Amino acid sequence: MxxxxxxxxxxxxxxxxxxxxxxxxxxxxxxGCAPKDRAVGDSWHEGTVPHDGVDRSDTLVALIGCPQKGGKDPDAGLDSRILASLKAERMKGYFSSAQSTGDQQDGVQDAINRGVSLILIRRPGAGDWTPALKAARKAGIPVVEFAQSAKAWTPDPGRLYYAATVHPVDPSGHPRAPLLADALQTIVDDGPHARIMAVRLSAE
The missing domain is CATH 1.20.5 (Single alpha-helices involved in coiled-coils or other helix-helix interfaces)
Known part of the structure; x- marks a missing residue:
């Protein structure tokens, strides 16, 4: 050469x-699939390239129940209404009961193992939620709090590991509020959304 x-x-x-x-x-x-210092389902920002989301019929929501006080649920029937609301909009969901914060967190891990599309937690109990929320974030699964009022979730004050808080409103008084399934689908698809959202469980 x-x-x-x-x-x-x-x-x-x-x-x-x-x-x-x-x-x-x-x-x-x-x-890493999760954006740094952002919750999964909350990574949209100006300039994000639009993409095709998960088909509604393929979306699976894990509804984690809230710990009961004194053996009674002040919102008896709400879990069934939530699941019925999702079903009416062609979205699949299942219920995981909980008697304590630990039960709720076990429900989160089970949902991760099942590979759900989104985890919806009713009134998260007091305690250290960071490990459970980090596990969901690492798995690329958005976590949403279902609250009774428009107040941010206190267990994650930095808002790094959960995507949003949703709370139900009267459809007649809030006709423009999105249906629960529509709000959750936006989060699953990583579309732009507010941190706290009012949602309707039914059209009327």
Whole structure:
């Protein structure tokens, strides 16, 4: 091989080595699906490229019940109304009962294992929610709090690991509020949404 050929071969080897180093350096950026310091389902920002979302009939919601006080649920029947609301809009859901915060967090882990589309938690109990919320975030599953009022979830004051809080309103007084299924679908599809959203459980 001529001197010029040897130089050219050496340059090509060096270029290949530099390319390999560059690719390896970029690997950590490719391994995580969740955006840094943002909740899954809350990563939309101005300039985000629109994408086709999950088909409504393929969306599965895990509804985690709230701990009961004194053996009584002040909102008896609400879980059934929530599931009926989802079903009416062609969205699948299942209920996971809970007697304590630990039960709720176990329900979150079970939902992660099932590979659900979204986790909806009714009135999260007091306690350390960070491990459960981080696990859901790592799995790419948005977590939404179902509250009775328009108040942000206190267990995650930094709002890094849950996507939104939704609360039911009277359809007649709030005709423009989205249906629950529509709000949850927007979150699953990572569309733009408010942190706290009023939702209707029925059209009327």
């Amino acid at each position: 001529s001197r010029a050929g040897q130089v050219l071969a050496a340059v090509r080897r060096l270029a290949g080595l530099l390319l390999a180093v560059a690719l390896l350096a970029g690997l950590p950026m490719l391994t």
